[in-house]
Amino acid sequence: MSDLSALTKRQKEVLEAIYNSLKNYGYPPTLADLRDKLDVTSNQSVLDFLKILEEKGFIKKEEGTARSIVILPSGYDLLFKPPLAPFLGVTTAGFPAEPLEMNGIWDDISPELSKYAGEVFLLKINGDSMINAGISNGDYVLVKKDKEYVSGDIVLADVDGESTVKRFISENKPPFVYLKPENPNYKNIIFTEAVRLKGKIISVIRN
Amino acid sequence: MSDLSALTKRQKEVLEAIYNSLKNYGYPPTLADLRDKLDVTSNQSVLDFLKILEEKGFIKKEEGTARSIVILPSGYDLLFKPPLAPFLGVTTAGFPAEPLEMNGIWDDISPELSKYAGEVFLLKINGDSMINAGISNGDYVLVKKDKEYVSGDIVLADVDGESTVKRFISENKPPFVYLKPENPNYKNIIFTEAVRLKGKIISVIRN
DNA sequence: AAGAATACTGACTATTTAGTCAGTTGTCAA
DNA sequence: TTGACAACTGACTAAATAGTCAGTATTCTT
Numbered sequence: 001m002s003d004l005s006a007l008t009k010r011q012k013e014v015l016e017a018i019y020n021s022l023k024n025y026g027y028p029p030t031l032a033d034l035r036d037k038l039d040v041t042s043n044q045s046v047l048d049f050l051k052i053l054e055e056k057g058f059i060k061k062e063e064g065t066a067r068s069i070v071i072l073p074s075g076y077d078l079l080f081k082p083p084l085a086p087f088l089g090v091t092t093a094g095f096p097a098e099p100l101e102m103n104g105i106w107d108d109i110s111p112e113l114s115k116y117a118g119e120v121f122l123l124k125i126n127g128d129s130m131i132n133a134g135i136s137n138g139d140y141v142l143v144k145k146d147k148e149y150v151s152g153d154i155v156l157a158d159v160d161g162e163s164t165v166k167r168f169i170s171e172n173k174p175p176f177v178y179l180k181p182e183n184p185n186y187k188n189i190i191f192t193e194a195v196r197l198k199g200k201i202i203s204v205i206r207n
Numbered sequence: 208m209s210d211l212s213a214l215t216k217r218q219k220e221v222l223e224a225i226y227n228s229l230k231n232y233g234y235p236p237t238l239a240d241l242r243d244k245l246d247v248t249s250n251q252s253v254l255d256f257l258k259i260l261e262e263k264g265f266i267k268k269e270e271g272t273a274r275s276i277v278i279l280p281s282g283y284d285l286l287f288k289p290p291l292a293p294f295l296g297v298t299t300a301g302f303p304a305e306p307l308e309m310n311g312i313w314d315d316i317s318p319e320l321s322k323y324a325g326e327v328f329l330l331k332i333n334g335d336s337m338i339n340a341g342i343s344n345g346d347y348v349l350v351k352k353d354k355e356y357v358s359g360d361i362v363l364a365d366v367d368g369e370s371t372v373k374r375f376i377s378e379n380k381p382p383f384v385y386l387k388p389e390n391p392n393y394k395n396i397i398f399t400e401a402v403r404l405k406g407k408i409i410s411v412i413r414n
Numbered sequence: 415a416a417g418a419a420t421a422c423t424g425a426c427t428a429t430t431t432a433g434t435c436a437g438t439t440g441t442c443a444a
Numbered sequence: 445t446t447g448a449c450a451a452c453t454g455a456c457t458a459a460a461t462a463g464t465c466a467g468t469a470t471t472c473t474t
Contacts, residue, residue, distance in 0.1 A: 010421070026267075026277035028234050030461055042423050043463070049421090060233075066273035066430065066461055070233030134341045204411070217451070237431055249453050254433070256451090273431055273460065 007056065007078065014038060014049040015058060018069055019079055028069040123156065123165075130154070130165055133182035135204055141165060142203035154201040155179070160194045165201060214263065214285065221245060221256040222265060225276055226286055235276040330363065330372075337361070337372055340389035342411055348372060349410035361408040362386070367401045372408060 007015065017037040021029035029037070034046045050069065053059045058075035062068035071079075125139045133154060135141060143156045151170040156163060157179055166179035166189065179189040189195065214222065224244040228236035236244070241253045257276065260266045265282035269275035278286070332346045340361060342348060350363045358377040363370060364386055373386035373396065386396040396402065 008420075025269075025275075026235075027274055030273070031463085032461070040422065042425095043461090044424090044465090045422050047463070052420090062232075064429070064462065066237070067234055068232070068274075134343060136341060215450075238433085239431070247452065249455095250431090250433070251435090251454090252452050259450090271432065271459065 011049060011052060015053060015075060015079060018059065018071060022071070028067040030067055125165065129181040129183045129186045131183050133167065135165065139204055141201045143199040144202045149197055149200065156198040156201065158196040158198055159189055163198070168197065218256060218259060222260060222282060222286060225266065225278060229278070235274040237274055332372065336388035336390045336393045338390050340374065342372065346411055348408045350406040351409045356404055356407065363405040363408065365403040365405055366396055370405070375404065
């Protein structure tokens with residue numbers, strides 16, 4: 001038997017189609033809605049998929065009831081969280097990483113933000129190197145993956161395998177390009193090949 | 208004609224019944240579901256209500272479509288935010304109020320937070336009197352209504368009809384009880400009858 | 415090479431659900 | 445005291461929707 005949590009590409013498309021309906025109309029799709037979205041002509045195809053998704057625990061539906069498909073938490077997980085996973089172990093701001101407990105926290109962030117899924121992730125700040133930029137120990141920052149950075153951006157950087165949050169500076173005088181902590185007790189990090197920019201901090205959340 | 212945004216007690220019950228269905232089952236109710244919940248025996252009663260709620264802009268439904276009732280933002284406002292309304296016009300942090308644009312912003316905050324509905328609201332900070340506490344101009348703060356405050360809490364206070372965010376201090380030496388701005392350019396506000404504490408700041412959100 | 419799983423078809427029925435019609439009752443303000 | 449409004453009834457029809465049946469084609473595994 002195949003892995004309980006594994007979905008084929010097509011099956012994931014179905015889950016996404018359900019989610020999109022929900023998002024676009026505010027209520028779940030009918031079999032016919034899904035039939036159209038999935039470009040099939042038979043209800044049976046849809047019922048097959050729903051049965052599989054239900055057996056694997058991603059959705060739930062009531063028999064004999066119109067528009068009764070509900071996406072379960074594990075379904076939402078599959079839709080949104082997997083691309084974030086690689087980052088979740090890491091943590092930041094100049095000090096050793098601590099595993100991030102997403103439980104609860106992610107729920108406090110809007111599902112709306114899931115439109116950024118794959119591009120945005122949440123990190124818990126560990127350290128005080130950015131205190132003067134209003135980012136304190138224990139805060140959560142929302143990081144958006146990006147390719148372009150301008151001087152002054154607050155960024156998540158990977159320095160020799162260790163993650164850190166600093167201000168990115170690029171200027172016409174020495175030391176030209178470097179990472180600047182917003183705390184006089186910390187030193188600038190000169191940009192070398194060991195430094196990689198992972199994303200921009202787009203939001204700070206403090207509870 | 209009566210106020211467009213006013214609902215009778217019964218009409219509000221209907222809106223709540225819709226919401227409860229949504230919450231309990233994950234999808235909207237049918238006419239029959241509502242018929243049962245509202246303890247009426249005719250579909251027409253339900254249709255009458257839905258028509259009124261739709262005309263008044265609290266819900267939307269598709270004709271000829273099962274379970275197609277969607278609660279609109281103003282419907283959710285009515286369900287959760289009414290106790291907050293008095294606050295929304297106000298704004299904060301030492302300077303004149305600016306009407307708060309909830310649109311978009313509220314969407315960035317989790318629906319999960321609606322469990323605090325009636326106790327929590329969002330304010331946009333206008334001013335820099337709390338800059339050293341990490342609360343800057345343009346930030347949003349999540350305020351939780353409360354009755355008990357301890358020295359050191361950052362609070363939303365009403366001072367002579369004007370709202371402001373400050374640190375609440377209560378100590379054994381003069382001036383004993385007062386509101387302290389976290390910015391040396393601002394003066395302490397001594398606690399008098401003109402000062403009322405409205406809530407605690409539980410979260411700061413910066414975009 | 416055979417079976418299992420996946421993805422799919424087309425015609426059909428049964429059930430659910432929305433909506434209509436033609437009213438009644440009670441309340442409250444002009 | 446009349447008329448608008450709010451809340452409601454019971455029987456009905458029309459439409460939407462779920463689900464069945466009996467298959468085929470393709471790919472992957474053993």
